[in-house]
Each structure stands twice: as structure tokens, then as C-alpha cells.
Amino acid sequence: MFKVKTLNNISQEGLSLLGGNYIITAEDPNPDAILLRSFKMHDMELPESVKIIGRAGAGVNNIPIEEYAAQGVVVVNTPGANANAVKELVILGLLLSSRKVISGINWAKSQQDNPEVDKLIEKEKAKFAGQELTGKKIGVIGLGAIGVLVANAALSLGMEVYGYDPFVSVESAWGLSCDVKRALSLDEIIGECDYITLHVPLIDQTKNMINAERLKKAKPGLRLLNFARGALVSNDNIKAAMESGDLACYVTDFPDQELLQLDNVIGIPHLGASTAESEENCARMAVHEIKEYLENGNIVNSVNYPDCYMGISSTPARIGITHKNIPNMVGQITSSLAKDNINIGDMLNKSKGEFAYTLLDVDSKVTLDSIDRLEKIAGVLKVRIIKNEN
Numbered sequence: 001m002f003k004v005k006t007l008n009n010i011s012q013e014g015l016s017l018l019g020g021n022y023i024i025t026a027e028d029p030n031p032d033a034i035l036l037r038s039f040k041m042h043d044m045e046l047p048e049s050v051k052i053i054g055r056a057g058a059g060v061n062n063i064p065i066e067e068y069a070a071q072g073v074v075v076v077n078t079p080g081a082n083a084n085a086v087k088e089l090v091i092l093g094l095l096l097s098s099r100k101v102i103s104g105i106n107w108a109k110s111q112q113d114n115p116e117v118d119k120l121i122e123k124e125k126a127k128f129a130g131q132e133l134t135g136k137k138i139g140v141i142g143l144g145a146i147g148v149l150v151a152n153a154a155l156s157l158g159m160e161v162y163g164y165d166p167f168v169s170v171e172s173a174w175g176l177s178c179d180v181k182r183a184l185s186l187d188e189i190i191g192e193c194d195y196i197t198l199h200v201p202l203i204d205q206t207k208n209m210i211n212a213e214r215l216k217k218a219k220p221g222l223r224l225l226n227f228a229r230g231a232l233v234s235n236d237n238i239k240a241a242m243e244s245g246d247l248a249c250y251v252t253d254f255p256d257q258e259l260l261q262l263d264n265v266i267g268i269p270h271l272g273a274s275t276a277e278s279e280e281n282c283a284r285m286a287v288h289e290i291k292e293y294l295e296n297g298n299i300v301n302s303v304n305y306p307d308c309y310m311g312i313s314s315t316p317a318r319i320g321i322t323h324k325n326i327p328n329m330v331g332q333i334t335s336s337l338a339k340d341n342i343n344i345g346d347m348l349n350k351s352k353g354e355f356a357y358t359l360l361d362v363d364s365k366v367t368l369d370s371i372d373r374l375e376k377i378a379g380v381l382k383v384r385i386i387k388n389e390n
């Protein structure tokens with residue numbers, strides 16, 4: 001029996017895939033896995049029992065992934081599972097930033113007690129005129145799961161689309177329309193674009209990427225959309241660019257009190273991924289990844305360990321070891337097992353940055369003494385018996 005602790009509300013359709021061998025808990029102090037959405041884990045003490053953390057979503061800036069890697073804990077996310085939901089909200093953001101629909105609707109609602117409102121409409125509507133998207137230039141920053149969908153959708157709206165992503169993956173490149181123009185830097189396009197939309201992760205290199213200097217170069221009347229993370233842009237810079245008239249509108253999925261006080265900010269309460277479909281997709285994928293790790297030791301879609309897949313074990317025992325990516329680890333692990341007369345039937349060793357994972361199928365039952373000896377190897381972080389039969 002495995003225990004999965006949830007730190008946010010997770011789609012029931014996804015959770016139901018865990019099956020009868022799992023207890024879902026919001027309270028247990030010693031779970032095997034943690035499943036969450038945007039809960040901030042940075043100040044949380046992680047129980048020693050936790051082997052895997054499943055982020056039902058894309059961004060992992062709410063999880064100290066390096067710290068957990070150093071404790072031998074695997075963190076996985078659900079790439080692409082909520083991308084369509086975000087894309088659709090970005091299209092809405094483009095429209096809301098272009099047409100004064102929110103002010104218009106608010107004005108109409110304010111007239112609900114006025115029996116003559118229908119006579120006022122034709123006169124008042126002049127205040128709410130906007131601009132069209134067709135023919136305008138848009139810069140899509142970050143061409144991952146979301147950016148690619150946004151870029152392609154913007155083309156189908158008749159926009160001229162520039163894409164910027166120095167680390168674009170082969171998979172994303174295959175999905176991107178060849179009509180998207182390649183930008184070699186953000187600075188190259190910020191002065192040209194009527195719209196900029198951000199789809200990068202929040203990491204040290206992207207924090208405050210839309211800075212004061214860049215906003216000064218922006219085309220006057222720029223509309224900036226941020227459905228990625230608040231800290232990619234600073235409030236002070238937004239304020240200054242609005243005061244100078246360079247920035248006409250800031251649509252953000254991450255508003256705070258200061259931003260909400262500005263007239264030309266459209267603040268959405270982090271609804272990018274909030275659709276039934278996206279919540280279910282994310283939960284299903286995260287549950288699948290957690291089950292693969294707990295039941296088979298396979299790592300799928302990890303952000304702090306290498307992916308590693310050996311299917312279902314057909315030998316008597318399987319052992320999974322998270323360890324540092326340093327010389328002679330495989331040698332020490334295999335010699336330790338050999339000393340205990342345990343033959344290795346199959347094995348996989350993969351590394352990612354400072355960390356590595358070794359998955360071993362062995363031809364006989366392993367004893368706790370053997371596991372103890374593996375745990376004592378310097379650089380080994382966690383050793384797990386995934387299967388152990390006679």
C-alpha cells in the first residue's frame with residue numbers, strides 16, 4: 001500500500017487512476033509521494049518517507065527541485081498537459097487588451113436600472129473602440145508547449161508572428177509553423193512588436209527579463225501578456241512604462257495589489273490552467289508518473305533526475321538508487337552486489353547534471369544487509385527495493 005499526500009485540490013478523475021493500492025491523504029505525516037499544483041513547498045519540511053513529488057502542471061518554481069534532488073527525491077511535472085488551456089486564455093488576453101470589452105461590459109451593467117439604456121448605447125460606444133489583431137506583430141517569448149500553440153494560433157488570427165527561444169527543443173521546432181519568423185534576441189523584436197507574450201519558466205536567467213531598459217525600447221502602445229510567472233516583469237517597470245505611454249496594457253495571470261491599482265492592467269487570478277480538461281490531463285499524467293516510480297522505479301518527465309525506463313521487472317528483485325553523478329558509482333554499486341553474490345540481470349544508469357539514477361534488476365532476493373551496504377556508499381542518496389521475491 002502506498003500513501004499519496006495532496007497539497008492542492010487535484011482532479012478526482014486523475015486521482016481515481018491511483019487504484020486500490022493507494023491511500024490518498026491530505027494529512028499523513030509520512031507519505032510515499034506528494035501531489036500538488038501551485039502549493040509553495042520552499043518553506044515546507046519534507047518527510048524522509050517521500051520518494052517522489054508530482055507537480056500536476058508545468059512550472060516548478062514553487063518546488064526546491066535542487067534541494068530535493070540532493071535528498072534523493074525525484075520531482076516530475078506534466079509537460080504540455082495544460083498548454084491548450086493556457087493558449088486559449090492567451091487568445092482571450094489578446095482580445096481583451098485590444099478591444100475595450102471589459103470597460104464596455106462594466107458600463108452596460110452600470111446602466112441596468114436605466115430604461116433608456118438602449119438609446120444611449122450608440123452614443124456611448126465611441127468610448128470603447130479598440131484595435132484589431134489581424135496584421136499586427138506579436139513576439140512569442142519561449143517556444144515550448146504553450147509558446148508553440150500560441151504562435152500557431154496567432155498566425156491563424158492573421159498576425160505576423162516572431163518567436164524567440166534560444167533553447168527551443170526539436171519537438172517544439174517540429175510543432176511550430178514555418179510561417180513563424182525566428183528572432184535571435186528579445187531586443188531585436190521588442191521595438192517592432194505590437195504584442196509580446198511570455199511563455200518561459202521562472203528561473204534565475206528569466207527573472208525580470210522584461211526590464212526597464214527593454215521597455216524603453218518597446219514600440220509605443222505595446223500590449224504585454226504574462227501568463228508565465230509574475231517575477232518575469234517588475235511592477236515598477238510596468239508602472240513607469242505605462243506612465244510614459246510606452247505600454248498600453250499589461251495582461252497578467254499573476255496580479256498583486258499594486259498592479260490591480262493601475263488602470264491599464266488586466267489582472268486574471270491565475271486561471272491559465274483552470275479548465276476541467278487541463279486539470280484532468282495534468283492529474284492523469286502526474287498520477288501515471290508517480291505510479292511508474294513507486295511501482296516500477298521508472299522515472300518519467302523528471303525535472304531534477306534523468307528519465308529512466310526499464311518497463312516492468314521480470315527478475316525476482318528490482319532496486320532503484322538515486323545518487324550523485326560522480327566517478328565510480330556504478331563500479332561500487334555492482335561490486336557491493338557481487339560481494340553479496342547477487343547477479344545483475346539488467347541495469348540502467350542515467351545522469352542529469354549533478355545527480356544520477358541507477359535501476360537494477362537482480363536474479364535473487366536481496367537482503368536488508370545488502371541494501372544497508374549500498375546505502376553506505378559515499379554519494380548514494382536513497383536506495384529503494386522496488387520488488388523483492390524469492
Ligand SMILES: NC(=O)C1=CN([C@@H]2O[C@H](COP(=O)(O)OP(=O)(O)OC[C@H]3O[C@@H](n4cnc5c(N)ncnc54)[C@H](O)[C@@H]3O)[C@@H](O)[C@H]2O)C=CC1
Binds near residue numbers: 060146206
Ligand atoms: N498561467 C498558468 O496557469 C500557467 C503558467 N505556466 C507557465 O508557463 C511556463 C511555460 O510553460 P510550458 O510552455 O508548458 O513550458 P515548456 O518547458 O514546454 O517551455 C518553456 C520554453 O521556454 C524556453 N526558454 C527557457 N529559457 C528561455 C529564455 N531565457 N528565453 C527564451 N526562451 C526560454 C525553453 O527553451 C522552452 O522551450 C511554465 O514554466 C509556467 O511558469 C504554465 C502552465 C500554466
Ligand SMILES: O=C(O)CCC(=O)C(=O)O
Binds near residue numbers: 038056057058
Ligand atoms: O493552476 C495550476 O495548477 C497552475 C498552473 C501553472 O501555473 C503551471 O502549470 O505552471
